[in-house]
Amino acid sequence: MNRDYMDKLLAETKKPTLNDEQKRKSKQVVMQRIATEENNTPGKRWFTRLVVASGAIVAALLFSVMFFIDQDPTTGNLDNLPNVSIDAALTVNTNDDLDYKDYMLEVTVKKGQGNNITYPVMKGLFGMTFTDQEDDGYYIPTSIGTGGIDEQIVVKALKRINILDKNVEKYPYSGFIGFFTPEEAGTYKLRMYFNKSEDFDPTEDMYLVYIHRSSGIFGNNVNTTKVVKVDTSGIAVDTSDIFDQMTGYIGGIISEAGYPPKILVIPNITKEAVIGKTQQEIGEIAQLHDSSWFFIDESEVDKYEIGQKVKVAYDEKQDKLMSDPPQQGSKKVDILKE
Numbered sequence: 143m144n145r146d147y148m149d150k151l152l153a154e155t156k157k158p159t160l161n162d163e164q165k166r167k168s169k170q171v172v173m174q175r176i177a178t179e180e181n182n183t184p185g186k187r188w189f190t191r192l193v194v195a196s197g198a199i200v201a202a203l204l205f206s207v208m209f210f211i212d213q214d215p216t217t218g219n220l221d222n223l224p225n226v227s228i229d230a231a232l233t234v235n236t237n238d239d240l241d242y243k244d245y246m247l248e249v250t251v252k253k254g255q256g257n258n259i260t261y262p263v264m265k266g267l268f269g270m271t272f273t274d275q276e277d278d279g280y281y282i283p284t285s286i287g288t289g290g291i292d293e294q295i296v297v298k299a300l301k302r303i304n305i306l307d308k309n310v311e312k313y314p315y316s317g318f319i320g321f322f323t324p325e326e327a328g329t330y331k332l333r334m335y336f337n338k339s340e341d342f343d344p345t346e347d348m349y350l351v352y353i354h355r356s357s358g359i360f361g362n363n364v365n366t367t368k369v370v371k372v373d374t375s376g377i378a379v380d381t382s383d384i385f386d387q388m389t390g391y392i393g394g395i396i397s398e399a400g401y402p403p404k405i406l407v408i409p410n411i412t413k414e415a416v417i418g419k420t421q422q423e424i425g426e427i428a429q430l431h432d433s434s435w436f437f438i439d440e441s442e443v444d445k446y447e448i449g450q451k452v453k454v455a456y457d458e459k460q461d462k463l464m465s466d467p468p469q470q471g472s473k474k475v476d477i478l479k480e
């Protein structure tokens with residue numbers, strides 16, 4: 143501010159015609175005018191606007207982060223956390239007390255501290271039941287049920303590993319009911335019993351979706367998931383009378399993000415025909431032997447190797463991707479010992 147102007151303003155307070163009270167009030171007015179003039183300089187106006195704008199941006203970012211977290215119920219994947227492991231096996235029910243049930247699912251959950259719920263994803267099975275007459279050592283949940291947003295979480299978890307199509311919005315199976323295990327860390331064994339419907343297919347892949355609940359840094363709910371495949375090997379199923387079969391050697395394995403993994407099965411050859419061959423050589427061999435690519439479950443990719451002998455059960459009438467060799471779904475893949 144111009145120094146002469148400030149001196150002129152201050153000089154007004156020294157006029158002899160003013161009494162002490164008038165001088166005091168006049169000086170207050172002058173100082174307010176000086177402060178106003180100082181705050182209206184270009185530098186200070188720019189700084190004030192910058193502070194206001196920065197505050198608005200920070201507030202908007204915080205709102206956006208909290209909105210995103212609240213709208214995205216599945217925020218992580220527990221597969222990389224060693225303190226959660228789940229084993230599940232489906233067998234024919236042998237419990238005489240529940241002889242009206244068709245199948246028994248035995249589950250072992252080893253977990254750390256935290257609230258959780260687990261949902262079976264088993265098409266064609268319904269009426270999940272527990273019994274208080276269970277053998278010693280088995281945990282009986284005090285309640286079963288479903289959460290309001292859990293269906294979205296389960297569907298998203300299944301999409302993430304390509305079990306459900308990306309366009310599916312609703313849980314496609316009946317019996318969307320989950321069971322709880324205690325918040326305390328520990329190992330819990332459970333048995334539950336199911337009825338089967340007419341469309342139950344024991345060769346279909348079945349899963350459990352474990353949801354772990356915790357609080358985020360903003361106090362919002364954070365739900366992380368773990369998907370495990372149910373072992374159905376204990377169900378004796380002869381697929382030879384139900385599905386078509388192809389026995390051959392694995393000549394190729396493809397697993398790419400965003401696409402279901404697949405194996406190339408080449409029949410009527412020896413193991414040596416696929417070992418140490420280039421991709422082009424394998425392709426030429428496959429085209430000569432009525433081969434096929436079969437889609438497999440993502441959780442089982444690591445169990446397959448080039449040169450393994452396998453038997454694939456599949457539906458010949460299903461829709462196929464007509465490449466050469468064609469690509470199609472599989473009902474069951476067994477690794478054969480030689």
